[in-house]
Amino acid sequence: MLRLPLFRHPAGAGPVLRILAMLLLVLSLFMLIPLALLALEGDGQMWPFLWAFAVTFGTGVVFILLTWGVHIELRPRQMFILTTSSWVVMSAFSSLPMQFGAPRLSVADAVFESVSAITTTGATVLVGIEHLSDGLKLWRGLMQWVGGVGIIVMAIAVLPFLRVGGMRLFQTESSDWSDKVLPRAGTVAKAIGLVYVGFTIVSIVSYWLAGMLPLDAFVHGMTSVATGGFANYDASFGQYADQPVILWLSVLSMLTGALPFVLYIRMARERSGVLWKDQQVRGLLALLVVVIALLTLYRAVRGMEFFDALTQVAFNVVSVVTTTGYATDDYTAWGPLSAAAFFYLTFVGGCSGSTSGGMKVFRFQVGLIMLVNQLRYLVHANGVFVQRYNGRVLTDDQIRGVIAFSFFFFFTVAVLALGLSLMGLDFVTALSGAATAVANVGPGLGEIIGPAGNFAPLPDAAKWMLSIGMLMGRLEILTVLVLLTPTFWRK
Template structure:
C-alpha cells in the first residue's frame, strides 16, 4: 500500500476505533499459534500425518497476525469501555474459530460445523463433543483437545477477574465494590493478580498431571485429564469419559478433588499464599458450595444404597458425578441417567448451579443463589415489618443496590436465553428432553445433557448442523456471562 494511502487509512475514524481491538486480537492469536506448536511437535515425533494439519493452521494464523500487525503496529493499546465489550466477545469467538482448523484439516476431518462446535465447546470449557472413537485419535489431537480447554480455563479466570468487573458485568463485581476491594489486600495491580493466578493455575495443573500419572494413568491420559480437571472442562480421551477408570476408585476421588479445586475462587488461593490462611474457609461462597455438594452427595448416595448399590461404590460414583456436574466439568464415571427418576431430576437442577465466581467453572455461580436467598429473606421481612430497615450483607460486607440489580438482570437474561434456545432447538425437531437439557448444558457450560442422544453416554454428533450453531452461541453467551454479549445486540450500544 502506498505510504500516503496508508496514512489516510490510519486517519480514518473506523480505523482508530477498531485498530486497538485488532492489535490485541493478533496478540491472542499469536499465543494460540504458540500453543499449537506443542501438539505439532508431539505429532512430528510420532510421525503422524496430522503434523501437516497443525503446520498449515499455524501458518494461517501467523499470516493473519502479520497482516494486522503491519496495519496496527503504531496503535497504542488503550481501550475504552465499549471497545472492551467488543474485544471480549471477538476474542473468544475468533480464537474458537482458529482453534478448529486442525480438526478440519487433521485425521478426524470433521465438517466445518462439527469442528467449530468442538472448538467452541473446548475453549468455553463446556465439554460437549461431536467426536466418536476418541481412543483411536492421535496423541497430538488428544493433547490439542486438552490444551484448548486448559487455555479456556485460564482465559475465563483472567476475563472474570480483570475484564468483566471493569465492564460492570460478572460475578467479581461483588469484590470490586468500594467497601470490599480485595485487590488492595491481595495484589496492588490487576497485572499482578493475573500473573499470580496463572502461576497457581499452572501449579495445580502440574500437580494433577503428576498425581494422575503416579496413580496409574498413561502419560497422555494423565496430561489431558490433568488439564481438563483443573479447567473444569471435561474433555476425555475415551468415549467412556472418566468411566474408563471406573475400576480404580482412587482416581475418581482424585478427580473429584481436582475438579473442586478448579471451581473455587482463585483469588482466595492468592490470599492463602500471602498469609491469609483462613480466607478460603471463611468465604461465604466456598461455604455455600461445600454445603450444597455435601447435601446432594448424601441424598443421592442414600438413594443408590437403598436401591442395592454397595456403600463405597455408591458414595464414590455419586461424589464424582455430583462434583462434576456442579462444577460444570462434565465428566461421567457412570451413566447417571440410569440411576432412577430422582437422580435424573436432581442432576438437572444441579446443572444450573455452577461453582464460585473467579473460578474456571460456569453456571449461575453459587454466590448469585446466595444473594437471591438473602434478597428473598429481606422481602419476607418487609412483608411482616413494613417500616423496617434491613441491610443485606455478604461476606461481612453490605450488598449494594448495584449488585442486587446485577444479580436480577443476569438471572433474567440467563433463563430467557435458556428458554429461547430450548424453543429454537425444539423447532428443529429435537425432543423435549434433548432440547431443554441441551440448552441448559450449553448455557451453563456443563457438557452432557439428558436423554439417549446427548446424555452422559451419548454424543452431540447426531444433532442437525443448525442446532450445533445455536448451541455454540449458547456456550459462548454462558461463558461470557450473557450480558457481555446481549449489550452488543442493543441499538444504544452502537449509537455512542
C-alpha cells in the same frame, strides 16, 4: 507507521485488533506443542497442525502490521467488544487443526468442538476419540486449559469493571478501575497463571502416579483443573470407573478449579483461612455435601455397595456442579430422583473467579438473601434491613446485576430450547441441551446427548445454535447482549 483511517477514530478498532493479534500469535505457539509431540512420535499426521499454525500465525502477523503504532488503551465500549470478539476469534482459529485433521467433521462439528473446548463446556461431537492422533487428543486438552485461564482472568479483571451480572461484588480492594484496565489484567494474569500451572502439574503427576498413561494424565490433568471435561475416551471417565483412587483424585482436581483463584493467591500471601471464610466457598461445599449424601443413600438403598455408591455419586455430582462434565456412568439411569437432581445441578456452577460455568453459587446466595429480606419487609413494613454478602453491604447496582443476569440466563435457555425444538429435537434433549450449553456443563439428559451419548447426531443447525449458547453462557450473557443494543453503538 502503517495505520488505517478506522484506527484513528476515537472509538476505533485498532486497540481491539492489536490485542486479538497478540492472542492469535499466542494461540499459534500452543499449536506447536501437539506438532512437536507428533514429530517425536514420527506420526505422519503433522500437516493439519502445520497448516493451522501457518494460518493462525500469519493472520496474527497481518493484524500486528495493520495496527503498528496503535496505542493500547481500552475504554468500556472497547472492552465489551474485545471480550466477545476474543472468544469468537479464538474458537474459530482453534477449530483449524480439527478441520484440517479430521475430514469427516463438518465445519459445524469442528467449530462446535472448539467452542466447547475454549469455553470449557466439554460437550463433544467426536466418536472414536481413542483412535484420534495423539496430537488432536493433546490439542483438545490444551484448548480447554487455555480457555480455563482466560475465564479466570476475565471473571476477576474484566467483568467486575464492566459491571456484568453483579460481578462488582468481587472487585478486589486493590483494583483502581479509574486507571487503565490492561496493567491490572496483566498483573492478575501473572499471579493466576502461576497458581493455575502449579495445580495443573500436581493434577497431572497425581494421575500418572495413580496409573494413567502419560498422555492421558497430561490431558486429563489439564481438563480437570480447567473444569473442562474433555477425556481421551468415548466412555469419558467410565474408562476408570473401577479405579476409585483416580476418581477421587479427579474430584479434588475439579474442586480446585471450581474455587476462587484469587483466594489461593491471598492464601499464599497471608497464610490465613481466607478460603473457608468466603461465603460462596462455604455454600458450594455445603451444597455438595448435602446432595452427595442424599444421592449416596438413594443408591445404597437400591442395592449398591456403600463405598462404590459414594465414589460414583461424589464424582458425578462434583463433575456436574463444577461444570466439568466428566461421567463414569449414565447417572440419568439411576432413577427419577437422580435425573431430576442432575438437571437442577446443571444450573448451579462453581464459584466466581474460578474456571466453572453455570450461574455461580453467589447469585443463588444473593437471591436467597433478597428473598429473606422481602419476607421481613412483609412482616415489618417499617423495618430497615441491611443486605450483606461476604461482609459487604449489597448495593442496588449489584442486586440489579444479579436479577438481570438471572432473568436473561433462563430466558436464553428458554429461547435456545425452543430453537432446538424447531430443529426436530425432543423436549428433554432440547431443554437439557440448551441448559448444558448455556451453563457450560457438557452432557445433557436423554439417550442422545446424555452422559452415555454425545452431540454428533444433532443437525448442523442445532450445533451452531448450541455453539452460540456456549459462548453466551461463558461470556455471562449480558456481555454479548449489550452489543446488540442500538445505544451501545451511538457515539
